[in-house]
Amino acid sequence: MDNNRKPESKQKKPLLGNVEFKARAKKAGRISALIAKSTLWYPLKVLLLVLCKLLAWTVEIFLTVILVVIITGVVVCCAFSLYIQNYIDPNYEGLDNLKFDSDLNTTMYYVDDSGNEVLLPDDTLHGSENRLWVDYKDIPQNLIDAVICIEDKRFYEHKGVDIKRTVGAILNFFLPGGGQYGGSTLTQQLIKNASGDNETTIQRKVQEIFRALNVETKYSKTQIIEMYLNIVYLSQNSNGVQAAADAYFGKDVSELSLVECAAIASIPKYPTYYDPLRNPDNNLKRRNLILKEMLAQEAISQEEFDAAYNVPLYLSQNRKNDTSSSESNIHSYYIDAVIDDVIAEFIERYGIDKTTASRKVYSGGLTIITNLDPVIQSAMEEVFCDDSCFPETSGIKPQAAMVVSDADGNIRGIVGGRGEKLISRGLNRATMSKRQCGSSIKPLSIYALALEKGLITYGSALNDTPTEFNEKEKTYWPGNTPAGFNGLVSTVFAVQKSLNTTAVRLAQQIGVNECFEFLTTKLGFTTLVESKSYGGTVKTDIAVSPMALGSFTEGVTVREVTQGYTMFINDGAVAKGKTFSMVRDSNGAILIDNRESEETQAISEQNAFIMTQILKSVISSPTGTGYSAFSTYRTFDKDVEVGGKTGSTNDDRDRYFVGLTPDYVAAVWFGYDSNKSLSKMSYNPATRLWIEVMNRVYGKMKTNGKSYQRTFVQPYDIVKVEYCTLSGALATDACRHDIETYLGGKSKVEVGYFTRENAPRDYCTTHVMVKWDKATQAICLDGCACPSASLVDVAFRKIEPRVFRTNLYVADSQYTYIDPSLLPRNYLMPSSPNVPFFWNYYDEQTWPGRTYGATTPYNRVCSEHYNKLPDDENSAVNEGLE
Structure with a gap:
């Protein structure tokens, strides 16, 4: 027996032979191939692959979003921290002395004509x-x-x-x-x-x-x-x-x-x-x-x-x-304004909050010297409580407001509403309400500035035709009120008639940014909107309509309009309107000295005077918008020179009048608090209120023996020159023979005020003398055989051809004349007697304008006597009338 032999259970299995291994491998390969090709495994494999990629993509996006959120949060937090640090003051000390223990009375005074301080006993503040x-x-x-x-x-x-x-x-x-x-x-x-x-x-x-x-x-x-x-x-x-x-x-x-x-x-x-x-x-x-x-x-x-x-x-x-x-002592609108102004001055000068300033005014035992003129204030209150001075209306009565200032910006009277005043420091429409002043802004934002910039003179000729065409509606903008256009006009006439077109053209020429800057920095307007969002819509007053037509985003106050106009009687300088001159404490120490305020030279002394002369014509000329009211209601001294400017809005919700005498500037607003239309009122009630107040003011001054200035003082370097109103140049004989003047119209030669520097030096070339048949009332051109007895020498107005997209009514169209040399060679004269001789110069889509009611315009060719001459290359204009 072999003792070295291991038991069978412990023996290793014999290795497979090459043949057997290959057989088994081959069998396994066949099985794998079958599984791979089966309908269950392949879609599953694809699905798993897609899910893995989708999961990876989702995780990547999620992590990216998280990262972006974290970074954004950090950036926002940092930005917010910087914002808080730079723009937010979390400390407020205005509550520290809120419980003001003093309960002294504050007294109000005005200064009489002798320079004495006179107590206003009914206006002591408790x-x-x-x-x-x-x-x-x-x-x-x-x-x-x-x-x-x-x-x-x-x-x-x-x-x-x-x-x-x-x-x-x-x-x-x-x-x-x-x-x-x-x-x-x-x-x-x-x-x-x-x-x-x-x-x-x-x-x-x-x-x-x-x-x-x-x-x-x-x-x-x-x-x-x-x-x-x-x-x-x-x-x-x-x-x-x-x-x-x-x-x-x-x-x-x-x-x-x-x-x-x-x-x-x-x-x-x-x-x-x-x-x-x-x-x-x-x-x-x-x-x-x-x-x-x-x-x-x-x-x-x-x-x-x-x-x-x-x-x-x-x-x-x-x-x-x-x-x-409701109040034991109801203060006037004037005293209300004084209180507001003193509070504002304390806040600005001493850096205290409004509540502390208010308590100081009421309970600090102050002495406030106001700029009130009791004569003017009582006259204003008398008129504004007299319903007969207002138009008759049914239902809710329209309201009104008025401010009177002297040349130095000392406000002499304020009324902020119609009728009896029922409460103290309620709504003061003269100082608080922002309303549209319409065309009253034009002398400030347009004409005075254009004079100062040398763009116009007293005698400049302006173009009263619209500037913009609406292709969709086939209409022109801007229009005038009343509707219609005049063509060539003088600067004086443009102001007299409050023309919108000329103001718009000048605003575009000056630049609306400069107009805005002039109103805000030179004249002290504070209510204008540079840029502001209203329900997602951004609006601005740096635009043509606000600057040229007074269509402001929020409106302006009567007080600041009055302040702006003071430059015309203050040698071109503007001082901030002041209701008080001094504030003293209970010991007599001066807390606020408002007697000497810094003035801003807005325009030159000469241009201020020239503007007063233009504004005078609004009142004195029959074509002026203020002529009718002054002719009807004025009773005060006729020797007192008066200038002024009316104002109304396109939707007719506001009426304005700003008037000036050598001593005072006063502005009046009239309208409904609810912004209801005034369309049923055929005249401007604001003008009449101004006149009624001045009737009483000058009447009382005359009765009391108080002296006043009657004429605007003419500065040095002002000259009076005879000029042509349709060219602004020196008048010629042709200007005196203007066709409109010949037919009974107003003379086109007037005397104007100029500085020596900008006085006209060239002679008028706008007026062109032509032969005109007074019998046929038509121009006798070369080729006309008009009877010599019917011919007169008159002047038509030579202009550059006007081209309109619609056949507009332009009043001077029948007086215009186009140089025949501008007409095409072999030009064919129109056969119709109802159109000007240059009618065929225009195509079917354009027109030269027409005079309303002129069925046979004066600038038509005399077809009754026109003879066609032989062809002549040098006489193209003579080519036949057929």
Whole structure:
């Protein structure tokens, strides 16, 4: 037995032989091939491959998006941080001295003709008029709860900003149809009320949010609600709940009932709309809503709710019987403007907030020297309270406003509304309302600037034809009011008739950017819009319509229009309009000295005088837009020179008149607060109001023996020159024989005012003498056999051929003349007696213009006596009339 032999179980299996291995491999290959080719494995393999690639692509995109989001977030955060650092001031110190302890009276004075300061006893300002501070412990809990429940129900939970309401406000702002959604907390409202910053910009809102967060770290909730309730505006010239309690209920705030608390809490959202005196129904609806909120938030019981819901208010006895006596001392529109101006000046000069400035004015014991002229102010108020000075209307009466200034910018009188004034510091249409002034802007933005730039002179001839053609509607722009065009006109006539076409042409020549710059930097206009988005539409006043026609984005104020016109009586210089000259503190120290204000030289002294002479013609010439009203209503001294400019808008919603005498400039606006059309009024009521006021002002000055200037002072270097109104050049004999003048029209030769430098030196070449048959009333051209007894020498107006796309009415068309040398060789004269001799110069798609009502124009060829001459190369114009 072999001991070295291993048991069988432990022995290795013998290796396959080559033949057997190959057989088995071959069999396995066949099986694999069959599986690979089967209908189950192949699609599965493809699907798995696609899924793998799709998954990889998805993961790649997801990671890319995540990366982009992270990078964008970092960039946005960095940008926002930089924005906050550079543009947002999170600190607000305006609440530190809000509780102003002084309760001294502020007195108002005017300066009489002898230079003495005269007290205005009815215009003393008392701290009680503006605000009475009340401590938190004296404010009824119902009033505190009412305000919190309706204005900021999470007041005690947030840290100055209510995230939920803020996000809701943001979403509502961006989502279409979202409307308005208030996101401001009481803390934010406190900051807005204290600072007086009501600008609706994202930057202000962001700054307000950061300031609110900061304020909440400095003040307790009790302090915040106390400050808010003491400064919030509650209509009826009442700032704070103590003043409101007295104004509406004649009682101390601590004595208010639940329904009275709800009534006061209703007002802050829209003070005038929810004023219980002016709009009791609106106040009732909102205070009922407040009571519901108080009940829902468990601030009151069901029994308290039932006792107060829908309950009428019992206002203080004097107010209930006579709402016109809503204030014990109602200040004039002028004093309202003084208060606003002094507050604004304190803010600008001392860097304080609006609330502190306001309290200083009312309670700081100041002495304010106003620029008021009581004679002028009383005359204005007398006229504006006299319905006979206004056109008769049914329904709601149209409103009006007026500002009177002297040459130095001292505002002497302001009226901001028609009829008896019922409240202090309400709407002042003269200083606050932005309305369209229409053509009243033209002397400022166009003609004065064009004079200064040397583009026109007093005598320049302008082209009264439209500039733009609308291919789709087949109409021209701009049009004039009344409709129609005049052709060649003088600058004086263009201003007299308030022509739109000439103003547009000059605006395009000057450049609208320069016009805008002139109004804003030289004349001090602040209401013009450089660029602003309205519901996604960007609008600007740097355009032809605003600059040339006064069609502004938002409008202008009467005050700034008045200020602009003062340059014409102030040697071309403009000073900011001032309602006061000085403010002194209770010890007599001068806080604000407004007596010497910096002037801006807008135009030269000579051009200012030339403009006054042009504006005089608006009143004195029968063709002027102000002639009729002055001829009818003027009663004051006829020796006082007056210039002026009317204004109206295309949609006829505003009427303007700005007039000037050697001593004063005054502007008047007339229209509806609702912007309703004035189309049924055939005349300009603003012009009459101006005249009625000046009738009284100059009448009283004459009665009182006060001297006044009667004529505009002519500066040096002004010369008077006889010129042709249709060329601006020196007049010739031909100008005196103008065809229109020959037929009874106005002379085309006038005397104008020029500087020595720009006075005309060349003679007129526009007027061309021609033979004219007075019997046939047609031009006798070469080839006409007109009887010599019928021929007269008259002048027609040689112009460059006008080419219109429609057959426009242009008044001077029948007086125009085209040099025959411009006509084609072998030109064929028209056979119709109803067209000018150069009619065939135009093709079927163009026209030279026509005179309205002129069936046989004066510039037709005398067909009655025209004889065709033999062909002559040098006499192409003689080629036959057939």
